[in-house]
Amino acid sequence: MSAKLRVVVVGAxxxxxxxxxxxxxxDDVELAGIADLAVDVADQAADDAGHPGLPTGADAIELARRTNADAIINVTVPAAHHPVTTAALLAGYPVLGEKPVASTVAEGLSLAACAELTGRLFMVSQSRRYFRNLFLAKRQAxxxxxIGALSVEFFKAPHFGGFREAMESPLLLDMAIHQFDAARFMLDADPVxxxxxxxxPAWSWYAGDAAATAVFEFEGGARFTFAGxxxxxxxxxxWNGSWRISGExxxxxxxxxxxxxxxxxxxxGSAVVGARADLGPIADPGTETAGSLREFVxxxxxxxxxxxxVHENVLSLAMVEAAMRSARLGRRVAIDEVLGESYETALxxxxxxxxxxxxxxxxxxxAGLGAARRA
Incomplete structure (x- = not known):
């Protein structure tokens, strides 16, 4: 590996x-090139970033080889996460990818198996885990x-335009995964x-359902409630939501x-407002994408x-798929139901x-996800 980690960014x-x-x-990372199916867009992104003449191309693997890159950062649209990351892993490159891990849990399982096969790291940038105050809240908890109950309220009114306003389930598909993933981090447990x-809402400017309420049961019996x-x-x-952690x-x-x-x-038995346990030093995880890049390096x-x-992150996407299935079917959905069907699809x-x-x-x-996570 180079003195600096040389990376190709895929998606401009x-x-x-x-x-x-x-x-x-x-300072530990060097941009080696930018890949995009629209090479002119990659060229313009390089120019705008202060890298005129930076190598670009439509084929991420060819570009990585041509530039002697060490790793690939996959910032393509979700539908391209699986093919781009698979190609990179099979070519011998570790990958840092944007969330979600893939378009479906089945594709996520395929990527987990591909990472095992190649022995290369595939890490998903779940960027909203990287806030010092989130780590502090977890330590205080x-x-x-x-813990009996964990809840988050997420209420925003963004006018994105484009694909989000045309999606079937924009809140669950594009945003709630952040809070679902943070709940797994806070509770240090997996959903059941x-x-x-x-x-x-009647006044919504979204074509699909822009609001949701979900109650998850977690291992150990804790409940996580999302309202947004x-x-x-x-x-x-x-953008991180507003949180309450309730314990004994x-x-x-x-x-x-x-x-x-x-x-x-x-x-x-008297309440001590604002009290903090003797927390000791709290690690600074960095902030958002800067934190995930630092951890990847x-x-x-x-x-x-x-x-x-990837093995750790698949369950966050499984929470999204399970929530969408529950809303569609009007019943409680077990996470293992989603995992089992996704596994059969992957096979x-x-x-x-x-x-x-x-x-x-x-x-x-x-067992496959857990064994790899413990390895």
């Missing part, structure tokens, strides 16, 4: 340009004892089942931006386990015989 749209700025701010309802809308003007929440010894509140606060019970250089390894549709062999070697989908 708005999010790709965000990653170009993130790379420019990391450790003083609460057993969900009951969800989607709806669209993308058509809710006034008193908007943080008190409550932690986090508005999504500022430091969280805790109200704990003292030995006599550290994982490649040291072998440390990153938060977003039936996998085109690469070696990847299929890895998938078939898993005793079950949970």
């Amino acid at each position: 749209g708005p999010m790709g340009r965000t990653w170009l700025r993130t790379i420019a701010g990391n 450790e003083a609460l004892g057993r 089942s969900v009951m969800c309802e989607e709806y669209n 809308s993308w058509a809710s003007p006034g008193f908007e929440t943080s 010894h008190g409550t932690v509140l986090w508005d999504g931006d500022r430091e969280p606060t805790a109200e704990l019970l003292d030995g006599a 550290a994982a490649l250089r040291t072998g440390a386990e990153p938060m977003g390894r 039936a549709t996998e085109a690469n015989e070696d990847v299929l062999r890895v998938l078939k070697s898993w005793p079950s989908v949970r």
Whole structure:
């Protein structure tokens, strides 16, 4: 590996340009090239980022080889996540990819098996895990004892235009995965089942359902409640949402931006407002994409386990698929129902015989994901 991690960014749209700025701010990373099916768009992105003459091309793997890149950052549209990441892993390149891991859980399972096959890291940039105050809220929650309820409210009114306003389930598909993933991080547990309802306010400018309420059961019995809308003007929440963690010894509140606060019970059972446990030092995970890029580099250089390894991240997308299924069917949906059907789909549709062999070697989908996560 180079003294600096040389990366090719695949995708030169708005999010790709965000990653170009993130790379420019990391002294351990060097931009080797930009790939996009529209090469002129890649050329323009390079010029705008202050890299005139930077190598570009339509084929990410050819470009990575031509530029002696060390890794690939996949910032394509979700439908391209699976083919682009698969090609990169099979070509020997570690990949940092934008969320979601893939368009479907079945494709996510294929990518997990491909990463096992090649021995290359595939990490998903679940960027909203990378906030120091989220880590602080998680640490404060450790003083609460057993957690009974975790809830988040997410209410915004963005006018995106474009594909989001035409999507069938814009809130669940494009945004809620951030809060679902953060809930897994907060509880340090995996989801068991969900009951969800989607709806669209009468004044909504979205074609699909822009609002949803979901209640997840987690391992250990805790409940996670998500309530949100993308058509809710006034008193908007943080993009991270507004959180409450309720446990046997008190409550932690986090508005999504500022430091969280805790109200704990003292030995006599009286509330101590604003009390904080002896937390010790809180690691700074970095912020959003800068944090995930930093962790990706550290994982490649040291072998440390990153938060977003594909096997770990698939369950966050499974929460989204389960919530959408619950809303459509009007019943509680088990996460294992989604995982099991996705596993069968992955087995039936996998085109690469070696990847299929890895998938078939898993005793079950949970065992396959869990064993790799513990390795």
